[in-house]
Amino acid sequence: MTAGSTRRTTAAHSRLAAVGAIAVAGALILTGCGDQTKNKNNSSGSSSAASAPLAGKLPASIRDKGVIRVGSDISYAPVEFKDNSGNVVGLDPDLAAAMGKQLGVKFDFQNGTFDALLTGLRSNRYDIAMSAMTDNKNRQEGVDPTTGKKVGEGVDFVDYLTAGVSIYTRKGDTKGITSWSDLCGKKVAVERGTVSEDLAKAEAKKCPSGKTLSIQAFDDNQQAETRLRSGGADAVSADFPVAAYAVKTSGGGKDFQIVGGQVEAAPYGIAVAKSNTQLRDALQAALNAVIKSGEYEKILQKWGAQDGAVKESVINGGK
Template sequence: MTASSTRRTTAARSRFAAVGSIAVAGALILTGCGDQTKDNGSESTDGATTSAAPLADKLPKEIRDKGVIKVGSDIAYAPVEFKDSSGKTVGIDPDLADAMGKQLGVTFQFENGTFDSLITGLRSKRYDIAMSAMTDTKDRQEGIDSETGKKVGEGVDFVDYFTAGVSIYTQKGKNTDIKTWSDLCGKKIVVQRGTVSEDLAKSESKKCTGGKKITIESFDNDQQAQTRLRAGGADAGSSDFPVAAYAVKTSGGGNDFQLVGEQVEAAPYGIAVAKNNTELRDALKAALDAVIANGEYDKVIKKWGVEDGAVKEATINGGK
């Protein structure tokens, strides 16, 4: 597939591995995590004591004294972050946060929220950071609404830690004529609200001819979109590649969905930090670089089977 639009919102190009590379780590019932808009509970990763942490002095004093970094996250996006069968928050992001917490001497406390509200929560200081498979884009850095092009906020800084593309998936054995985004003209796609998949669907629909636009149904979380597709309520769904591949491998024991076509829009995931909190931003970068250097990063990436998205170093505002 080829396209040029936005991500979990606005970026570029294609990469990643096959669905078989996604490891199934822990029991996951894709429809069992509930509606995240009703779940405002929090989960903590296991941090370390500040006195034993090599990078603790890089943190702002307020956070160092509290010993906690509050993380806004859409905890319904397996395998990046989700609730396991016991209700514990697990995934790529919580594991990386745990490793970073040991470097910084703090606990990363994950708090659940809908994806499209995370930057607002960061702006209102409900969260210290947002870590939720969020794509680093120029629009987000500058506080621009990607659809209207209008300024809507002061923007955020990102500490980039991973790379992912976007994929289309369908019910297994059905809609075999769908291979690219242009094949969705005249069809219905389900997506999560506020994501690159939604933006890309809107952009591609404008290119459709003969009055055959793409019908887009958007949901608060990806699991709701999957449920809709599973029930036959749409022709296709779209998510970030690791999420789509995980759903294909796990939902219905691998019998519900299939990936179609190639990934597009490969771009960095970033930890979002308020523009005026450069001390915290730089501390997070130092912690990420440390866990990359000591091998903990590679262990996490390998655990979840997403090695092709690994980065060699943390980057600030690397999104385009």
């Protein structure tokens, strides 16, 4: 999942709360994503604005277009990814589809690298960013978590899930790793701009002399996992729902294993420009309607994320 990007983030990113043992169902096939592509089958929501109960809450410009442009790193199963037919699927697209019914618009997921999503939002390339992004103060304020310097306008978050960060290794080859401190002297692969990268950088500063923590940062988590499979890294860190899904599905469950417990529990949020309070509030109203209807719970159960459920959506609940 950068100052705008748990995934996505800790001191600034990983999406993440202690989501209990997730049992991800279904053997969906992960495929690569072309950079900055649109999938015409990924649009969420089918109701017209005329019949949608919350359509009137949207800004007129979006209501007239009937589309919300969503910046997302579509390579983070099971939260958002492409199936073997090229359709965008996952927890986020399903929630967006349910919200679209309330608002009378479609959510058009557009693929981008995670660490560039907030930049795309600031430049008006996207209306929102929805990508297993951790809501935290650094992102709210536009601050780079590494330097502590302001790098752009902050964003508001519409929170919708809680998740935590995990470490996973090759199955049966843990290298003695059971916690973050065990990564000293090892090589860890992470997705660039995520909380996992922030955590790794923070841990590297604690390592004793002669036991350097080597951090390998990639554009997406699939690349990090490829490095781990090949033996080029000793471990990968990602949000727990993603780690659990990879452990269950990669190599038929034979490739990876999670080591140690989750850390950095925090909310996932939909990022919206601070100037667009009307859209922010419309999204919150739609999400709360989906929660109240019971559809939210069904979607989380479908993707094995029910332990991260929230009772209601809040604005900027991240610390």
